[in-house]
Amino acid sequence: MSKKKELRIGLIGCGFMGRTHSNGYRRVWNFFPELAYKPVLQAVCSRSEDKVKAFAEQWGYASVETDWKKLIARDDIDAVDICTPNNMHAEIAIAAAAAGKMVLCEKPLARGLEESRRMVEAVEKAGVNNTIWYNYRRIPAVTLAKQIIDAGKLGRIFHYRANFLQDWTISADLPQGGESLWRMDADVAGSGVTGDLLAHCIDTAIWLNGSIKDVSAVTETFIKERVHQLTGKVEKVGIDDACIFHCHFENGSLGLFESTRYARGHKALYTFEINGEHASIRWDLHDLNRLEYFDHRDESIVRGWRSIHVTDGDQPYMDKWWVPGLSIGYEHSFIHQVADFLKSLETGTPCSPTFREAYETQQVCQAVLDSAASANWKTVADQ
Numbered sequence: 001m002s003k004k005k006e007l008r009i010g011l012i013g014c015g016f017m018g019r020t021h022s023n024g025y026r027r028v029w030n031f032f033p034e035l036a037y038k039p040v041l042q043a044v045c046s047r048s049e050d051k052v053k054a055f056a057e058q059w060g061y062a063s064v065e066t067d068w069k070k071l072i073a074r075d076d077i078d079a080v081d082i083c084t085p086n087n088m089h090a091e092i093a094i095a096a097a098a099a100g101k102m103v104l105c106e107k108p109l110a111r112g113l114e115e116s117r118r119m120v121e122a123v124e125k126a127g128v129n130n131t132i133w134y135n136y137r138r139i140p141a142v143t144l145a146k147q148i149i150d151a152g153k154l155g156r157i158f159h160y161r162a163n164f165l166q167d168w169t170i171s172a173d174l175p176q177g178g179e180s181l182w183r184m185d186a187d188v189a190g191s192g193v194t195g196d197l198l199a200h201c202i203d204t205a206i207w208l209n210g211s212i213k214d215v216s217a218v219t220e221t222f223i224k225e226r227v228h229q230l231t232g233k234v235e236k237v238g239i240d241d242a243c244i245f246h247c248h249f250e251n252g253s254l255g256l257f258e259s260t261r262y263a264r265g266h267k268a269l270y271t272f273e274i275n276g277e278h279a280s281i282r283w284d285l286h287d288l289n290r291l292e293y294f295d296h297r298d299e300s301i302v303r304g305w306r307s308i309h310v311t312d313g314d315q316p317y318m319d320k321w322w323v324p325g326l327s328i329g330y331e332h333s334f335i336h337q338v339a340d341f342l343k344s345l346e347t348g349t350p351c352s353p354t355f356r357e358a359y360e361t362q363q364v365c366q367a368v369l370d371s372a373a374s375a376n377w378k379t380v381a382d383q
């Protein structure tokens with residue numbers, strides 16, 4: 001008999017993220033056997049009964065619900081995992097916290113600051129464990145970047161540069177809204193690339209390089225009107241298709257961020273580069289096991305960019321996987337987040353980023369959107 005404590009999960013939303021999280025819950029205890037808690041796939045919820053039953057069977061959930069309120073009301077659920085579009089995050093998270101459930105919520109925290117504030121208040125008032133799935137932090141090469149920076153190897157940091165480039169909305173015939181294209185609908189998504197893609201870049205940047213002080217941004221909506229899938233009518237597009245901003249970090253470094261869904265040829269090109277006094281690092285999601293590192297203090301005849309294949313047992317998370325030299329993938333970042341969340345229940349140390357920590361990313365996103373709308377610099381703390 002297993003002596004592990006059970007953490008009974010209620011998952012809401014069975015799309016892309018519903019699958020990555022379910023995979024995380026299923027695989028975590030195979031690879032992190034030391035953890036005291038074990039997730040149990042207790043229930044999954046989606047509005048379509050056929051779809052949710054098929055999902056439950058495929059992933060091994062014990063039961064299904066078609067109304068998320070019923071899932072939250074159940075006594076046999078310990079933690080609610082929110083994998084729905086952004087417009088549902090606040091309502092579900094606040095209700096789940098009020099019902100005393102732990103809450104794991106997909107990013108971005110919410111559509112805007114007002115919802116985000118209420119979410120932070122709700123989990124803190126209820127005193128429930130909470131986390132936001134900014135999973136890129138838990139790709140071993142990115143975690144290693146954090147360790148290298150925290151060890152002071154870069155020295156004073158001058159520049160932080162990040163891109164998140166895609167190309168899937170270029171066609172003017174692409175509609176907006178509805179089940180498959182909610183990201184194109186501002187009412188559901190809150191914003192376009194700022195909340196969807198730059199939120200990831202901002203979360204990583206704050207984690208690696210500290211708080212952002214102020215921002216100056218431009219946004220563009222290249223296709224101004226699209227057919228809305230729910231109404232069938234041509235409607236104004238309310239999201240930002242592309243966003244570029246620069247900023248000051250509190251540590252005095254300069255930041256430069258770009259995101260678009262109009263960069264032909266790029267599907268999910270998330271990259272960052274950090275330049276310090278002694279050394280620089282850069283990372284690319286398309287080659288996620290590698291961290292590039294340049295150290296000016298190296299002997300000049302061998303000085304150059306080195307490509308660190310982050311697969312050794314003494315590098316972050318990699319003692320849990322195969323043998324040195326063998327790669328892992330995107331899905332492992334979610335398994336790592338599940339592991340870290342379970343560990344946080346043992347240690348009592350919150351699983352970062354908490355709702356409160358993710359609120360800072362929301363403040364930066366808001367400052368970016370406000371700056372673009374007003375063509376002025378915006379201070380993040382004023383948001």
Ligand SMILES: NC(=O)c1ccc[n+]([C@@H]2O[C@H](COP(=O)([O-])OP(=O)(O)OC[C@H]3O[C@@H](n4cnc5c(N)ncnc54)[C@H](O)[C@@H]3O)[C@@H](O)[C@H]2O)c1
Binds near residue numbers: 068134196
């Ligand atoms: N961490 C990441 O890298 C990452 C990647 C993609 C998406 N996301 C975030 O995850 C969330 C979900 O995105 P996705 O790509 O999985 O979307 P998706 O469209 O693939 O899935 C959304 C699911 O929610 C369900 N749903 C919608 N309304 C519902 C309701 N009222 N009750 C129950 N189920 C409902 C839909 O039926 C669908 O199954 C979004 O907030 C998104 O920003 C994060």
